Amino acid sequence: MSVFDSMVRHGLPLVPKFVVGAVARRYVAGETLEDAVRTIRELNAEGAMATVDVLGEEVQEREKAEAAVAEYIRIFDTIEELGLDCNVSIKLTLLGLRIDEEYCRANAEKIVKLAASHGNFVRIDMEDHSCTDATLRIYRDLQERYGNVGVVLQAYMRRTLSDIGDLLPMNPNVRLCKGIYREPREIAWKDFHTIRANFIAGLEKLLAGEAHVGIATHDEHLVWAGMMLVDRLGVSPDRYEFQMLLGVDPQLRKIILDHGHRLRVYVPYGRDWYPYSVRRLRENPTVARHVIRGMLGLGAAE
Amino acid sequence: MSVFDSMVRHGLPLVPKFVVGAVARRYVAGETLEDAVRTIRELNAEGAMATVDVLGEEVQEREKAEAAVAEYIRIFDTIEELGLDCNVSIKLTLLGLRIDEEYCRANAEKIVKLAASHGNFVRIDMEDHSCTDATLRIYRDLQERYGNVGVVLQAYMRRTLSDIGDLLPMNPNVRLCKGIYREPREIAWKDFHTIRANFIAGLEKLLAGEAHVGIATHDEHLVWAGMMLVDRLGVSPDRYEFQMLLGVDPQLRKIILDHGHRLRVYVPYGRDWYPYSVRRLRENPTVARHVIRGMLGLGAAE
Numbered sequence: 001m002s003v004f005d006s007m008v009r010h011g012l013p014l015v016p017k018f019v020v021g022a023v024a025r026r027y028v029a030g031e032t033l034e035d036a037v038r039t040i041r042e043l044n045a046e047g048a049m050a051t052v053d054v055l056g057e058e059v060q061e062r063e064k065a066e067a068a069v070a071e072y073i074r075i076f077d078t079i080e081e082l083g084l085d086c087n088v089s090i091k092l093t094l095l096g097l098r099i100d101e102e103y104c105r106a107n108a109e110k111i112v113k114l115a116a117s118h119g120n121f122v123r124i125d126m127e128d129h130s131c132t133d134a135t136l137r138i139y140r141d142l143q144e145r146y147g148n149v150g151v152v153l154q155a156y157m158r159r160t161l162s163d164i165g166d167l168l169p170m171n172p173n174v175r176l177c178k179g180i181y182r183e184p185r186e187i188a189w190k191d192f193h194t195i196r197a198n199f200i201a202g203l204e205k206l207l208a209g210e211a212h213v214g215i216a217t218h219d220e221h222l223v224w225a226g227m228m229l230v231d232r233l234g235v236s237p238d239r240y241e242f243q244m245l246l247g248v249d250p251q252l253r254k255i256i257l258d259h260g261h262r263l264r265v266y267v268p269y270g271r272d273w274y275p276y277s278v279r280r281l282r283e284n285p286t287v288a289r290h291v292i293r294g295m296l297g298l299g300a301a302e
Numbered sequence: 303m304s305v306f307d308s309m310v311r312h313g314l315p316l317v318p319k320f321v322v323g324a325v326a327r328r329y330v331a332g333e334t335l336e337d338a339v340r341t342i343r344e345l346n347a348e349g350a351m352a353t354v355d356v357l358g359e360e361v362q363e364r365e366k367a368e369a370a371v372a373e374y375i376r377i378f379d380t381i382e383e384l385g386l387d388c389n390v391s392i393k394l395t396l397l398g399l400r401i402d403e404e405y406c407r408a409n410a411e412k413i414v415k416l417a418a419s420h421g422n423f424v425r426i427d428m429e430d431h432s433c434t435d436a437t438l439r440i441y442r443d444l445q446e447r448y449g450n451v452g453v454v455l456q457a458y459m460r461r462t463l464s465d466i467g468d469l470l471p472m473n474p475n476v477r478l479c480k481g482i483y484r485e486p487r488e489i490a491w492k493d494f495h496t497i498r499a500n501f502i503a504g505l506e507k508l509l510a511g512e513a514h515v516g517i518a519t520h521d522e523h524l525v526w527a528g529m530m531l532v533d534r535l536g537v538s539p540d541r542y543e544f545q546m547l548l549g550v551d552p553q554l555r556k557i558i559l560d561h562g563h564r565l566r567v568y569v570p571y572g573r574d575w576y577p578y579s580v581r582r583l584r585e586n587p588t589v590a591r592h593v594i595r596g597m598l599g600l601g602a603a604e
Contacts (some may be wrong), residue, residue, distance in 0.1 A: 158561070161533065186557055194523045201530055 015281070015288065017274065022291040024277040027247035028055065029269040033071070033078060036269035039246065040084050048253060048263045049241070050086040051123055052079075055270035056094040065096035065107055071270075072111045076118045087121040089266060092135055105138045109146075116146045121173075123214070126152035128181040129188070136163065143170065150214070154179030155199035156188045164202055168209040175214035175243060176202055180279050200225045207235050214264065216243035220252060227259070237262060247280070317583070317590065319576065324593040326579040329549040330357065331571040335373070335380060338571035341548065342386050345567050349559045351543070352388040353425055354381075357572035358396040367398035367409055373572075374413045378420045389423040391568060394437055407440045411448075418448045423475075425516075428454035430483040431490070438465065445472065452516070456481030457501035458490045466504055470511040477516035477545060478504055482581050502527045509537050516566065518545035522554060529561070539564060547582070 029039040040050040054071050056064070072088060079086050088111070095107040108124065115122045124139050126132065139151040150173035153160045157179060167174065178195055179188070189195050199222055206213045207229050215226040223242065230240055241262040244253055256263045268276055281288050331341040342352040356373050358366070374390060381388050390413070397409040410426070417424045426441050428434065441453040452475035455462045459481060469476065480497050481490070491497050501524055508515045509531050517528040525544065532542055543564040546555055558565050570578055583590050 158557075161530070185553065186560070189522070189526060191522055194526045197523070198526060 015278070019288060019291055019295075020274055020277045020281065022295070023281050023287055024273040026287065027245065027268070027277055027280045028273045029246060029267050031269065031271050031273075033074060033269065036267050037078060037082065037084070039267050039269075040086050041082075043265050043267070044085045046254070047257050048265050050084065050265050050267045051089045051243075052086055053089040053091070053125070053266060053268040054094065055268050055276055056272040057091050057127065057275060058093045058098060059096065060098060062096065062099060062103070065094065065099065065104070068094050069107050069110050073114055076114050076120060079120065080118050086267075087123065087264075088115065089123040089125050091125045091127060092131060092138060093127055097131060097134060101134050101138070104134075105141065108138055109142060112142045112146050112149055116148045119148075121148050121150065123150045123152065123173075123175060126154055126177075126179075129157070129183050132157070132159070132163075136167075139172075140170070143172070149173070150175060150212070152177060152214075152216075153202065155202055156183065156190075156195045158187055158189060160198065160202055161205060164205045164209075164211075168205070168211060171210040171212075173212040173214075174206055175216045176206065177216040177243075178219070180283060196221060200229075204229055204233075207233050207240065211239075213240045214243045215240060216266075218244055218248045218252065223252065223256060227261070230261075245280075248284075317580075321590060321593055322576055322579045322583065324596075325583050325589050326575040328589060329547065329570070329579055329582045330575045331548060331569050333571065333573050333575075335376060335571065338569050339380060339384065339386070341569050341571075342388050343384075345569070346387045348556070349565075350555060351564065351566040352386070352569045353391045353545075353566055354388055355391040355393070355427070355568060355570040356396065357570050357578055358574040359393050359429065359577060360395045360400060361398065362400060364398065364401060364405070367396065367401065367406070370396045371409050371412050375416055378416050378422060381422065382420050388569075389425065389566075390417065391425040391427050393427045393429060394433060394440060395429055399433060399436060403436050403440070406436075407443065410440055411444060414444045414448050414451055418450045421450075423450045423452065425452045425454065425475075425477060428456055428479075428481075431459070431485050434459070434461070438469075442472070445474070451475070452477060452514070454479060454516075454518075455504065457504055458485065458492075458497045460489055460491060462500065462504055463507065466507045466511075466513075470507070470513060473512040473514075475514040475516075476508055477518045478508065479518040479545075480521070482585060498523060502531075506531055506535075509535050509542065513541075515542045516545040517542060518568075520546055520550045520554065525554065525558060529563070532563075549582070550586075 029036040036052050040052065043050050052075060054068055056068055059065050072090065075088055090108060090111060092104050092108065095104045097104040112122050124135060126135055136151065139149060143149040152175040153163055155176060155178045176199060178199060189198055203215065203226060217223060226242065241264050242256045243264045243266065245266045253263060331338040338354050342354065345352050354377060356370055358370055361367050374392065377390055392410060392413060394406050394410065397406045399406040414424050426437060428437055438453065441451060445451040454477040455465055457478060457480045478501060480501060491500055505515065505517060505528060519525060528544065543566050544558045545566045545568065547568045555565060
C-alpha cells in the first residue's frame with residue numbers, strides 16, 4: 001500500500017483542502033441552490049429523479065441548524081415553482097441532533113410539514129452509529145404523523161435485519177445502502193462479501209414485506225441482485241427505485257434507466273462540502289490520486 | 303509467498319518443535335486437566351460454554367488408548383464437582399480406531415456411558431477421510447443406545463450433504479465445520495467459496511430438519527449466514543450453538559455472545575499438543591511468523 005493510499009484509508013489528515021475541493025467538484029453540485037437546480041434539471045432531462053441535500057453535519061450552534069431549516073424551506077418553493085422531479089434528504093446532525101434531540105426533531109418536523117403541504121417527501125439520512133436510535137425514533141414519530149418520511153438503513157450494521165423487522169409493520173420507506181462511516185467491528189460487519197450478502201438479505205426482507213425501498217448502491221452486483229429480487233417477487237415499479245450519488249458512475253445510471261427502472265440521484269450542495277467529500281474520497285481513493293497527478297502534470301495514473 | 307509461508311503451507315517439515323510449542327500456548331489450555339479447568343472457568347465466566355478435549359490421536363498402543371479413557375473418566379467427575387458448563391469431545395484415533403474398530407467402539411462407549419450417568423454429552427470429533435465411515439458407524443451405534451452423543455461433519459467433504467440426509471431421520475446432533483485435514487480433491491471441495499457455500503447449504507439442511515447443530519466456524523461470513531438461517535427458519539435457541547476454538551478471535555466470541563446466541567469453546571489440553579498445533583498453524587501461518595520474529599527480536603511483522 002502506498003503512503004498515499006494509507007493516508008487516505010486512515011482518515012486523510014494529510015490531504016490538503018484544495019485537493020478535497022477538487023474532488024468535491026465531482027461529487028457536489030455546487031455551493032448554491034441554483035447550482036443544485038442546474039444539476040437536477042440535467043438529471044430530470046435524462047429521466048432520473050433527484051433528492052437534494054444541503055451539505056452540513058455535526059452542528060453545535062442553533063443558528064446553523066436554523067439556517068439549514070430555512071434553506072430547506074426555500075428548496076420546496078423552488079422545486080414546486082420549477083416543477084422539478086425531486087425530493088429532499090436531511091441529516092439530523094445538521095438540524096441539531098448533537099444539541100438536543102427534541103430540538104432536532106422540531107426542526108425536522110418543520111421541513112416534513114412543509115414538504116407534506118407541497119405533496120413532497122423527506123428522506124432522513126443515516127449517519128454514524130451514535131445517531132441510529134435517535135434517527136429511528138424521529139423517523140417513526142414524523143412518519144406516523146405526516147406519512148411522507150423515509151429513513152435509511154445500512155447493510156454493514158449488525159442490527160439492520162433486526163431494525164427492518166421492527167420497522168416492517170409500519171410499511172416503511174427505507175433507503176438501503178452499505179454504509180460509509182467507520183464503525184467498530186462489534187457493531188458492524190467488516191467483510192466485503194458479508195456486507196453484500198447482508199444487503200441482499202435486507203433487501204429481500206424489505207421487498208417481501210410492504211416496504212417502499214430505495215436500492216442505494218453503485219455495486220453492480222447489488223444492482224443485479226436488486227433487479228433479480230424485484231422481478232422474482234413481482235414488486236410493482238412504484239414500490240422501489242434505484243439510488244446513486246451524484247458523480248459516481250453515470251454509465252451505470254444510464255444502464256439502470258435504460259432497463260426501465262426508476263432511479264434517483266442524490267444531489268448535495270452547499271459550502272460545507274469537506275466532510276462529505278472526504279467520505280467519498282475514502283470510498284474511492286483513486287479519484288484523489290487522479291486529481292493530484294493532474295495537478296502535478298503527471299497524466300493519468302493507470 | 304515467502305519461503306516461510308510456503309514451508310508452513312506444505313506441512314511444516316522445517317518448523318522446529320519449540321516454535322510449534324510457542325504456537326501451542328495460544329491454542330492449547332495447558333498440559334493438565336487443572337490447566338483446562340482454569341480456562342473453562344474463565345470461559346464460563348464470560349458466558350461461554352466449553353467442550354474439553356484430551357489431546358492425542360493416531361495411537362497404536364492399547365495402553366495409550368486406555369490412559370485416554372481413564373483421563374476422560376476423571377474429567378466427568380471434575381466437571382460435576384466444580385459445576386462447569388462443559389461437555390467433552392473425543393477423537394476415535396486416540397481411543398484405538400487404528401488398532402481395531404470394535405476395540406475403539408468399546409472404549410468410546412465407556413466414556414459415553416459415564417457421560418450419560420452424569421447427564422453429560424460426548425461429541426465425537428471427525429478426523430481425516432480414512433475415519434469417516436467408522437466414525438459415523440460408532441456414532442450411530444452409541445447415539446441409538448445412549449442418546450447423548452453428537453458427531454461432526456466437514457463442509458469441505460463432497461459427501462457431507464449426503465451424510466446429512468442419511469443422519470437427519472435420527473434427529474442427530476451435528477457439529478458442522480469446514481474441515482482442517484488435507485484431503486484429496488476427489489473427495490473434498492478445494493475452492494474457498496465453494497466450501498463456504500457447502501457449509502451454508504449443509505447448515506440449512508440441518509436446521510430445516512430436526513437436528514441440533516453446532517455452527518463451528520471462525521469465518522465471520524458463516525457466522526452471519528448462521529445468524530440469518532436461525533432467524534429465518536425460527537430455530538429455537540436450544541437447537542443450535544456457535545462453536546469456536548480456544549485461542550481464535552476472542553473478539554468474535556464476544557460479539558456472538560453479546561448478540562444473545564449460545565457459544566461453546568473447544569478447550570484442548572494434554573502433552574500431545576504437536577499435531578493439533580501444527581494444524582492450527584497451517585490454518586493461520588501468521589501466528590508462527592509472529593512467534594519466530596519475536597524470537598529473533600524483529601518485532602511485529604506488520
